[in-house]
Amino acid sequence: xxxxxxxxxxxxxxxxxxxxxxxxxxxxxxxxxxxxxxxxxxxxxxxxxxxxxxxxxxxxxxxxxxxxxxxxxxxxxxxxxxxxxxxxxxxxxxxxxxxxxxxxxxxxxxxxxxxxxxxxxxxxxxxxxxxxxxxxxxxxxxxxxxxxxxxxxxxxxxxxxxxxxxxxxxxxxxxxxxxxxxxxxxxxxxxxxxxxxxxxxxxxxxxxxxxxxxxxxxxxxxxxxxxxxxxxxxxxxxx
Amino acid sequence: xxxxxxxxxxxxxxxxxxxxxxxxxxxxxxxxxxxxxxxxxxxxxxxxxxxxxxxxxxxxxxxxxxxxxxxxxxxxxxxxxxxxxxxxxxxxxxxxxxxxxxxxxxxxxxxxxxxxxxxxxxxxxxxxxxxxxxxxxxxxxxxxxxxxxxxxxxxxxxxxxxxxxxxxxxxxxxxxxxxxxxxxxxxxxxxxxxxxxxxxxxxxxxxxxxxxxxxxxxxxxxxxxxxxxxxxxxxxx
Numbered sequence: 001x002x003x004x005x006x007x008x009x010x011x012x013x014x015x016x017x018x019x020x021x022x023x024x025x026x027x028x029x030x031x032x033x034x035x036x037x038x039x040x041x042x043x044x045x046x047x048x049x050x051x052x053x054x055x056x057x058x059x060x061x062x063x064x065x066x067x068x069x070x071x072x073x074x075x076x077x078x079x080x081x082x083x084x085x086x087x088x089x090x091x092x093x094x095x096x097x098x099x100x101x102x103x104x105x106x107x108x109x110x111x112x113x114x115x116x117x118x119x120x121x122x123x124x125x126x127x128x129x130x131x132x133x134x135x136x137x138x139x140x141x142x143x144x145x146x147x148x149x150x151x152x153x154x155x156x157x158x159x160x161x162x163x164x165x166x167x168x169x170x171x172x173x174x175x176x177x178x179x180x181x182x183x184x185x186x187x188x189x190x191x192x193x194x195x196x197x198x199x200x201x202x203x204x205x206x207x208x209x210x211x212x213x214x215x216x217x218x219x220x221x222x223x224x225x226x227x228x229x230x231x232x233x234x235x236x237x238x239x
Numbered sequence: 240x241x242x243x244x245x246x247x248x249x250x251x252x253x254x255x256x257x258x259x260x261x262x263x264x265x266x267x268x269x270x271x272x273x274x275x276x277x278x279x280x281x282x283x284x285x286x287x288x289x290x291x292x293x294x295x296x297x298x299x300x301x302x303x304x305x306x307x308x309x310x311x312x313x314x315x316x317x318x319x320x321x322x323x324x325x326x327x328x329x330x331x332x333x334x335x336x337x338x339x340x341x342x343x344x345x346x347x348x349x350x351x352x353x354x355x356x357x358x359x360x361x362x363x364x365x366x367x368x369x370x371x372x373x374x375x376x377x378x379x380x381x382x383x384x385x386x387x388x389x390x391x392x393x394x395x396x397x398x399x400x401x402x403x404x405x406x407x408x409x410x411x412x413x414x415x416x417x418x419x420x421x422x423x424x425x426x427x428x429x430x431x432x433x434x435x436x437x438x439x440x441x442x443x444x445x446x447x448x449x450x451x452x453x454x455x456x457x458x459x460x461x462x463x464x465x466x467x468x469x470x471x472x473x474x475x476x
Contacts, residue, residue, distance in 0.1 A: 175307030
């Protein structure tokens with residue numbers, strides 16, 4: 001350390017790009033899972049289910065008050081604490097070495113995202129009128145059809161701008177998975193720094209990669225919003 | 240090693256780890272104060288379209304929104320000594336890591352505060368400012384006495400939410416060697432091979448701290464509401 005060599009930044013970007021699939025998985029799978037679960041919680045709340053509503057508030061509280069890194073550590077070492085005694089008793093069936101950090105990171109990131117996504121979805125359902133549901137049920141639709149054809153399109157349209165924030169937050173959150181030694185973009189590039197100790201260049205390169213990723217996600221969501229607005233305009237024209 | 244989770248360790252660990260709590264609270268207060276000041280400056284610079292400052296702060300906002308906090312922390316940790324040595328020729332490698340943490344988190348949260356303050360000032364409208372000028376106040380006085388108190392009242396919910404996020408985010412600071420709650424838990428756990436217990440205790444402490452902050456901010460918000468109602472009734476009479 002001491003001198004700053006910009007040419008290493010490109011080397012580290014290329015090193016990090018080798019593991020792009022891990023970061024993509026860590027960034028998008030937890031948030032998509034959270035969207036699915038959060039959507040069901042929000043619809044359950046819309047129908048007035050007490051238990052689902054309590055579950056939703058519990059997730060929101062967890063996401064807001066528990067630091068994501070500590071949640072990840074507790075889950076990681078908690079799994080070890082469960083598996084190690086089992087491995088001592090049944091050495092043939094299970095071993096502590098077979099635990100992978102990646103699924104644990106996915107699970108803990110899902111829990112962290114879940115609260116924020118649930119809040120997004122709940123606020124989207126609040127903008128809906130309960131009359132929509134009643135009208136759909138009156139016209140002979142089943143519950144599932146009413147959700148699928150009437151509620152879901154409106155919820156998704158309302159939720160899109162906030163979902164964009166949730167997805168960018170999820171991309172940024174995924175970087176902490178390197179603390180439990182998941183080899184993602186950051187860790188993949190950091191491993192190579194032992195050759196020339198160019199830590200600053202490494203972090204700058206990975207920052208640029210994340211920056212591009214967040215930018216792409218934002219553009220994508222703007223495109224979706226544009227599409228939904230276009231469709232709405234078409235409907236109005238037909239009227 | 241046969242004992243993988245020892246419940247009896249939790250209390251002695253708690254007594255050890257809670258010693259890091261003053262560091263957490265002190266860091267939080269310093270960061271929030273400095274970030275509010277910097278957020279105010281950057282919000283005003285963007286509101287008033289100050290030529291160079293506006294672009295610099297705009298760049299910082301894009302940077303902090305687009306990159307993870309871990310990476311921002313390490314960029315400051317490794318980059319600031321090189322930058323300071325290049326600019327002023329001072330070697331700051333031996334300084335306390337707390338300074339790097341403060342700089343990184345102030346830069347990060349000031350962008351959020353800057354947006355909160357800017358939007359609340361915009362939402363107030365121009366009338367307030369013009370009325371202040373009409374009464375013979377200078378523009379600085381108008382901001383200090385008329386605009387900023389009202390803007391703070393509007394921005395307060397956003398600021399308090401960001402403060403809760405900051406408490407959670409600050410648990411990353413142990414990565415650069417700060418011995419706060421998480422830092423002490425890590426060293427204690429690694430020394431005794433009981434990492435799970437240490438992290439559970441640290442998690443409980445941070446969650447309690449977060450709840451306390453939440454309650455405090457609720458109470459403060461209520462007081463703000465009362466004082467604003469009083470102010471309004473005085474004004475009308």
